[in-house]
Amino acid sequence: MEVETLIGSSKILKYWASLLIGLVLFFSIKYFIKNPKRKPQKKYTLDNEEDIEVEETDELQPALEEKPHLPFVAGINLNPNGAERFYRLVQGRRSIRSFRSQSIPDLSIIEDCIRAAGTAPSGAHTEPWTFCVVENSEVKQSIREIVEQEELMNYSQRMHPQWVTDLRPLQTNHIKEYLTVAPYLILIFKQTYGLSPDGRRKRHYYNEISTSIAGGILLCALQAAGLASLVTTPLNCGPALRTLLQRPVNEKLLILLAVGYPAEDCKVPDLQRKELSKIMVKY
Template sequence: MAVREHTHPFVAYQPPRRPIPEGLDRVRALYDHLESRRSVRFFSPDPVPAECIEWAVRCANTAPSGAHHQPWKFVAVSDPATRHAIRVAAEIEERRNYDGGRIPAEWRAALAPLETDADKGYLDVVPWIVVCFAEKHTPMPDGSLRKNYYVNESVGIACGLFIEALHTMGLATLTHTPNPMAFLSRLLGRPAHERPYIVFPIGYPADDCEVPDLRRKPLTEALEFFG
């Protein structure tokens, strides 16, 4: 093996190389697990330990990111008054979207099978609201701001792993993106270098939880081999 010289620290990396049958068995099991995940709008108020949120963020932190800058911050809220304030502010923006004409007719038609509306009552029910903020820049110890790269891509991947971690623990969530979301920075006292990215209501599904009867895109539409 060739000897490489590095100017920065490197460590050896040799993940398990599994036989193809074993690897396929594992990924089929992972697919079955992921296929059972759904976005939920009907939650139970049953408590969820803070440790669950901590482990979900640990999983999110394993995501690849531009220059390994990890440009995300997860802010977890359990206080009922703050959760209610988030609901009130989110519904103001959502009413402007649904009732004020900010959502064009084509978009409204696309949302129709989900039967969503401006009511975000589940934000008062869930034991946790976690808001992911994206960091365009990150403050450094010397007071300067470090530029981050591929922020949207990096934060999106981290949020995907966060969702999967919640699902693995038997918890449910929803990717809520009220637009605009500047009210979250104000309510949660976030600095100017962060911008709200996604709101995650987190809890157990309600006993009478229902979800739209949807089908995911088949492999024939999602994958194309070239060459």
């Protein structure tokens, strides 16, 4: 009996050992899962940006040259009443889906618009954008095929029913005729990182915000030029379109614009914009 009791207590001790092993396993597994790349001290954070590895060197060099600063020379403006005049210009912009296929704006107009977009500010002046201008019919056809294929899945499977419902007043579906009708498509890629001449990766801080701001300037430029456009962000089409346009892996599609003159019978949704009091708060 005494021996049996001993074995009994020894059993409990052995189960305690199992428990201990289990606990050690638990915490070590938890540790490794929480830190998949074993980077327990992620010291350098950047909101909303992917963290890229930058090679450490003994002496860090800035991406830009260090030069003395220059006196600021103010540019031109639209005075008098520049703000009001500019508001009247952009308030006439609407997203349209019916373009005139026969009226092709001169490429130099598109180029000036992209020059304007390229004046956008960017994190540490990295200018992390590429504007792909597509005029070629076959390329436009391929883009349309990629987008329609993905959009069919988006509308039927990937998008929440509420989302599809919210789009109903805009009368959109997965058929994107404008992609082959519009004389130009502009695909705006954000560069998630850059490459130095010596092949080292350069960080592109806030590349998505910077490139979107450039997109906003582009829209104003197109409006100033008398051109209409449609801003789209085709869900899940980025990789296929990047491959089609042979863009490098550091570039990711952000915005796809259709650009041209509106068709004669072009219609737009009956939308109102929010009043100033709904979008501005004064302190």
